[in-house]
Amino acid sequence: MTQGRHKTAQGAKRMKSIALFGGTFNPVHFGHLRMALELRQALNFDEMRLLPAHLPAHRDNPGATANQRRDMLLQALQECRELSLDERELRRKGITYTVDTLEALRTELGTKVSISFCMGLDSLLNLPRWYRWERLLELAHLVVVTRPGWQLPQAGEVAALLSEKTAAAKRVHETAAGCLILREQTLLPISASCIRQMIKAGHSPQFLLPDAVLQYIQRCRLYLT
Numbered sequence: 001m002t003q004g005r006h007k008t009a010q011g012a013k014r015m016k017s018i019a020l021f022g023g024t025f026n027p028v029h030f031g032h033l034r035m036a037l038e039l040r041q042a043l044n045f046d047e048m049r050l051l052p053a054h055l056p057a058h059r060d061n062p063g064a065t066a067n068q069r070r071d072m073l074l075q076a077l078q079e080c081r082e083l084s085l086d087e088r089e090l091r092r093k094g095i096t097y098t099v100d101t102l103e104a105l106r107t108e109l110g111t112k113v114s115i116s117f118c119m120g121l122d123s124l125l126n127l128p129r130w131y132r133w134e135r136l137l138e139l140a141h142l143v144v145v146t147r148p149g150w151q152l153p154q155a156g157e158v159a160a161l162l163s164e165k166t167a168a169a170k171r172v173h174e175t176a177a178g179c180l181i182l183r184e185q186t187l188l189p190i191s192a193s194c195i196r197q198m199i200k201a202g203h204s205p206q207f208l209l210p211d212a213v214l215q216y217i218q219r220c221r222l223y224l225t
């Protein structure tokens, strides 16, 4: 694990870099884990943290509670030391806005650590509807995963943001926040909702998620109704 500032092979200053990958993880599956691991390796982050979101009680039920979603992530991460869990949104009462999470993290880490918030292109297209979205890039970099064949918007607020803020991936090691990094990556065709439906229908989702997570689901009899 790298700590603080140190030199890259080229001699440029390199900041400590922390990336966050948010989601509901209900349940966590290989699509999430591959995406997070590939991003960490491709952008050479010092840390990649999975950040489960708090959900309103009616969205947790009858699926899994916040504690169960956290336990499944812990099971999954036992098999992968390159990813870690950030529980801060689960610990907060009520819904947390991403901007509040990033404010808290920035206060904790100070201004000399690079923070990257990772999201899909679909989330970027919705960004102008996020609470205090203009503040996000003051607090962190945005790493946007595009799928092969997807078109970037040509007009509007997001197009303007793309043309103003898009930067090379190495910028996440040179500055603490403020860049938009585009990264094309192929996604595994797996979704948590599909896994929940399979279980409800009595089918096995084996090979779509870690065995330890599947065993936890079976032990706790999750997603049956």
Ligand code: ATP
Pocket (backbone or CB within 6 Å): 022, 023, 024, 025, 026, 030, 031, 032, 035, 118, 119, 120, 187, 188, 189, 190, 191, 192, 193, 194
């Ligand atoms: P659901 O099917 O319940 O909507 P999901 O599988 O899409 O869930 P989320 O927890 O909602 O998972 O998503 C967390 C993050 O993971 C999001 O940024 C989402 O874009 C991304 N993601 C979801 N599925 C995949 C996948 N197959 N490959 C890579 N990333 C994924």
